[in-house]
Amino acid sequence: MTTSSTPTSAVMNAPTSAPASAPNTRYTAQTAGEGMHIVAVDRFSLADRQMMQAIVPAARFTWIAQKSEHLPVDATALVGNFPVTAAQELFAAQSQACAAQSQNSAAQSHSSAAQSPTSTPRLQLIQLLSAGYDKYMNLALPQGVVIANASGAYDQAVSEHAFAQLLALMKNLNQYADLQREHRWQSAGEVRSLVGATVVVLGYGHIGEAFARLCTAMGAKVFGFRRNPAHSSNSAAVAQVVAMDSLADYLPSADVVVSFLPSNPQTVGFFDESFFSAMKQGSYFVNAGRGDAVDSAALQASLRAGHLAGAALDVTNPEPLPADSSLWDTPRLIITPHVAGGWHLPQSVVNLRNLTMTNLTHLALREPVENVVLPSSRA
Numbered sequence: 001m002t003t004s005s006t007p008t009s010a011v012m013n014a015p016t017s018a019p020a021s022a023p024n025t026r027y028t029a030q031t032a033g034e035g036m037h038i039v040a041v042d043r044f045s046l047a048d049r050q051m052m053q054a055i056v057p058a059a060r061f062t063w064i065a066q067k068s069e070h071l072p073v074d075a076t077a078l079v080g081n082f083p084v085t086a087a088q089e090l091f092a093a094q095s096q097a098c099a100a101q102s103q104n105s106a107a108q109s110h111s112s113a114a115q116s117p118t119s120t121p122r123l124q125l126i127q128l129l130s131a132g133y134d135k136y137m138n139l140a141l142p143q144g145v146v147i148a149n150a151s152g153a154y155d156q157a158v159s160e161h162a163f164a165q166l167l168a169l170m171k172n173l174n175q176y177a178d179l180q181r182e183h184r185w186q187s188a189g190e191v192r193s194l195v196g197a198t199v200v201v202l203g204y205g206h207i208g209e210a211f212a213r214l215c216t217a218m219g220a221k222v223f224g225f226r227r228n229p230a231h232s233s234n235s236a237a238v239a240q241v242v243a244m245d246s247l248a249d250y251l252p253s254a255d256v257v258v259s260f261l262p263s264n265p266q267t268v269g270f271f272d273e274s275f276f277s278a279m280k281q282g283s284y285f286v287n288a289g290r291g292d293a294v295d296s297a298a299l300q301a302s303l304r305a306g307h308l309a310g311a312a313l314d315v316t317n318p319e320p321l322p323a324d325s326s327l328w329d330t331p332r333l334i335i336t337p338h339v340a341g342g343w344h345l346p347q348s349v350v351n352l353r354n355l356t357m358t359n360l361t362h363l364a365l366r367e368p369v370e371n372v373v374l375p376s377s378r379a
Contacts, residue, residue, distance in 0.1 A: 036363070038076070039077070040062070078127065091145075094123060124145060126146070132263065155209075157344065174334050201223070254280055255280060261293050273301070279308065311334070312333070
């Protein structure tokens, strides 16, 4: 564990003004973050760390590994996807500290010489560095703690990855890669185009819209599906945003189905035998959402039977995919090891840094943070 001191001067490109919402006048740019202990993952570069520290100059930062099982008991904000067990341990430790302080305060209240004890630090924010938050859904959050995700940070990375997988399938590039390894100069046959194609995007949020823009630019007609279409803004990226309960009406005519669905009880096993059977003969399936949404056996059966022209998975169930899994050898299937998002694209890291800086500023100025997903009532 390493602790960095706060830089004495602002770093270039660091925001110099408070967020648009009016801050509490008790806090200023110099005192913002006073008393805060921010525990963050050590994956950020030195320059990024300095920018984050400069935005809350009075706060103390500790940089630790993301897999750390034990977190500083006085943490007031966590930045990173730390183990759920570590968060639970922190909650318990802070609860015990508060109980001990209350007992001590009660005992000292009978002594005229007693001084008012310093309040025990309490965690207020867990800033995840992922869009997904399913691992934290069953975490019992103490009063006053919120979890924010990184929605919007990975739009470009994930949408481009899924789009590249789709085009590779439609142009037989995966088959040509096999032929190259075999030193065979041979045609892989007919190819397909997105011009005039009908594309169905499930989980139509920020990433889904970015993907839809790419398909629309290639001449496809895109339909975005989500539970509540009213939450989507009007966009030229799609022909229509449709409610999920109308999906059955669109599947038979879809040339492409792409999923960015999160993991929850409603999506586990969503893509099963009946789903793939309802898809158009010769269509394509891409999953860049969560692996547990797909019934792997049903997908393999559809591909081997030739009903689907091809499929691509960036996520599987389980992960990592075991070396002896039959998915590896399924024809016309492209598998990548959950790399669409993450820290692979430099712009994603910039987005994560900026989002973190924004929310730390909000927290320091006693303002509501952005992207709150838990408790769900704040989402």
